[in-house]
Amino acid sequence: MKHIKTLTTRNLKESMKKGGCGECQTSCQSACKTSCTVGNQSCEKIK
Amino acid sequence: MIHQFKNNGYNIVMDVNSGSIHVVDEIVYDMISLMEPLVKEGIRDADTIKAAVLNLADARYSPEEVKEALEEVLALQKEGQLFAPDIYEDYVFDFKNRQTVVKALCLHIAHDCNLACKYCFAEEGEYHGRRALMSFEVGKKALDFLVANSGSRVNLEVDFFGGEPLMNWQVVKDLVAYGRSLEEPNNKKFRFTLTTNGVLLDDEVLEFANREMANVVCSIDGRKEVHDRMRPFRKGQGSYDLIVPRFRKVAETRNQMNYYVRGTFTHYNLDFSEDVKHLADLGFRQISVEPVVAQPQDDYAIRKEDLPRLLSEYDKLARELIQRRKEGRGFNFFHFMIDLEGGPCVAKRLSGCGSGTEYLAVTPWGDFYPCHQFVGQEKFLLGNVDEGITNTAVRDEFKCCNVYAKDKCRKCFAKFYCSGGCAANAYNFSGDINGAYDIGCELQRKRVECAIMIKAAESDMEEC
Numbered sequence: 001m002k003h004i005k006t007l008t009t010r011n012l013k014e015s016m017k018k019g020g021c022g023e024c025q026t027s028c029q030s031a032c033k034t035s036c037t038v039g040n041q042s043c044e045k046i047k
Numbered sequence: 048m049i050h051q052f053k054n055n056g057y058n059i060v061m062d063v064n065s066g067s068i069h070v071v072d073e074i075v076y077d078m079i080s081l082m083e084p085l086v087k088e089g090i091r092d093a094d095t096i097k098a099a100v101l102n103l104a105d106a107r108y109s110p111e112e113v114k115e116a117l118e119e120v121l122a123l124q125k126e127g128q129l130f131a132p133d134i135y136e137d138y139v140f141d142f143k144n145r146q147t148v149v150k151a152l153c154l155h156i157a158h159d160c161n162l163a164c165k166y167c168f169a170e171e172g173e174y175h176g177r178r179a180l181m182s183f184e185v186g187k188k189a190l191d192f193l194v195a196n197s198g199s200r201v202n203l204e205v206d207f208f209g210g211e212p213l214m215n216w217q218v219v220k221d222l223v224a225y226g227r228s229l230e231e232p233n234n235k236k237f238r239f240t241l242t243t244n245g246v247l248l249d250d251e252v253l254e255f256a257n258r259e260m261a262n263v264v265c266s267i268d269g270r271k272e273v274h275d276r277m278r279p280f281r282k283g284q285g286s287y288d289l290i291v292p293r294f295r296k297v298a299e300t301r302n303q304m305n306y307y308v309r310g311t312f313t314h315y316n317l318d319f320s321e322d323v324k325h326l327a328d329l330g331f332r333q334i335s336v337e338p339v340v341a342q343p344q345d346d347y348a349i350r351k352e353d354l355p356r357l358l359s360e361y362d363k364l365a366r367e368l369i370q371r372r373k374e375g376r377g378f379n380f381f382h383f384m385i386d387l388e389g390g391p392c393v394a395k396r397l398s399g400c401g402s403g404t405e406y407l408a409v410t411p412w413g414d415f416y417p418c419h420q421f422v423g424q425e426k427f428l429l430g431n432v433d434e435g436i437t438n439t440a441v442r443d444e445f446k447c448c449n450v451y452a453k454d455k456c457r458k459c460f461a462k463f464y465c466s467g468g469c470a471a472n473a474y475n476f477s478g479d480i481n482g483a484y485d486i487g488c489e490l491q492r493k494r495v496e497c498a499i500m501i502k503a504a505e506s507d508m509e510e511c
Contacts, residue, residue, distance in 0.1 A: 001122075001191075002115065002119070002136075002394055003071060003072045003074060003075045003115070003119050003125065004069050004070070004071050004072075004075055004119050004120070004478075005506070006067060006069050006070075006123070006128065007067065007070065007387060007499075007502055007503065007506055008067045008387065008388050009063065009066045009067055009068055009387045009388065010066060010388055010389065010390050011066065011163060011375060012064070012065055012066035012135075012392075012393050012396070012463065013127065013131070013134065013393075013395050015315070015392035015394075016134075016135075016317045016392070016393050017111075017227075018392070019146075019392025019393055019394040019395070020392060020394030020395070021392075022148065022150060022200055022405065022484065023200060023201065024391055025204065025238075026150060026151035026204055026401055026405060026406045027203075027399075027401075028151075028153070028206075028400055028401065028406060028418060028419070029380070030262065030307075030337070030381070031387050032335065032337060032381065033208075033242070033264075033419065033420075034337055034340045034420070034469065034472070035337060035338075035465075035468070035472070035491070036384075039394045040382075040384035040385050040386055040390075041390065041391050041395070042389045042390065042391075043388065043389055043390065043392060043464070044202070045392055045502065046388075046389035
């Protein structure tokens with residue numbers, strides 16, 4: 001495309017189909033302890 | 048839902064519901080802002096949309112350009128990457144009836160501390176209560192509870208937290224050994240983490256931590272004067288000089304991975320990007336510096352009037368991070384890290400941190416709370432290591448905590464990145480775990496924008 005560059009992102013709609021396994025990290029165990037930061041976490045099935 | 052913003056020369060369009068992110072030129076940027084109100088009104092007829100956006104040709108763009116750009120926009124819309132509808136709310140309804148398992152514990156191994164940090168939500172480690180150290184027996188019961196209540200989940204997380212956990216180090220080591228003994232018979236894998244102020248961090252601790260801890264969080268605020276002001280010993284002396292060489296050793300011996308230097312910024316260092324730079328200059332590559340959580344009356348609390356300065360600091364920091372990466376001396380800033388390709392599924396994005404359900408804090412005497420920040424607030428007491436979860440009403444309240452349960456989150460473009468934010472912050476500032484901490488939300492939105500802008504810049508760098 002000439003006018004638009006789309007960054008590669010996970011398709012959220014598709015993730016509904018096989019999501020919710022719960023194996024991913026709990027957000028507050030990473031570093032924060034004071035905020036909820038989820039977007040930076042990796043899916044255990046993808047990584 | 049569309050969110051558009053300009054940052055560091057990039058025009059960015061987020062299609063919130065599909066998760067798609069587009070870097071666009073001026074004409075598409077203007078076109079999408081014209082189209083969004085029409086789509087919101089339910090107008091999806093291509094001819095009506097065309098008629099509206101073709102007006103752009105009267106202004107800055109030629110009719111050919113407008114037509115060409117429109118074709119690209121409509122193609123993305125057809126592929127579900129622009130103006131995607133919100134299809135997740137019904138999913139939430141099913142989601143809240145799910146069977147949850149416990150997968151992470153924050154063990155308050157010591158309600159005591161050898162520092163007297165002024166902003167400590169644990170009140171010098173005591174959490175509104177008495178000084179206490181967790182016994183091995185209580186910790187053992189907590190790990191048994193975790194294994195017994197974790198269902199088929201394999202990876203279990205246990206954070207040794209405080210106060211200062213190194214003040215009860217032998218129990219930490221004994222619990223790690225006990226946890227390891229539970230792994231094979233139960234098909235579990237423990238990921239232990241340690242959060243420390245560094246005062247008691249010696250070679251023996253480091254060797255053990257490097258062998259057993261999946262992550263080590265080292266508390267340091269940044270520049271010496273900033274750190275020492277807020278993180279003194281009980282007699283007032285600063286702790287910076289003591290801990291810096293120790294934390295550097297942590298970073299080096301862990302090969303610059305699986306650790307964080309983690310700081311807090313307050314009203315007294317609104318120029319916190321300088322603290323992040325300082326930590327990077329000290330040689331740290333995994334950095335997290337976060338806004339203080341405080342009551343409005345605290346002198347160091349972040350105030351609404353601090354926001355413009357703080358937002359510009361994040362922008363400044365994002366530009367600095369890109370520059371340093373270009374120069375080959377980059378670092379990770381926790382709040383700018385975003386996994387666009389392999390990030391969490393929608394279920395995770397909707398349900399947030401899991402406090403009160405998947406994640407529990409355990410006090411030294413074995414009481415359960417929804418998370419470390421609720422410890423000491425009796426109305427949130429969930430149960431204990433002997434009886435399990437007895438206060439199911441509070442647990443169910445947390446179970447239903449999701450982005451659609453929060454009015455302000457529904458309309459927010461960042462909802463799938465912060466998952467509705469921190470329940471403790473929401474409660475502290477609005478009196479409701481489904482409320483919002485408005486200052487925190489403003490900062491979160493800016494961090495998401497910066498993180499995405501950095502991704503756009505990295506995408507350019509890869510092409511060079």
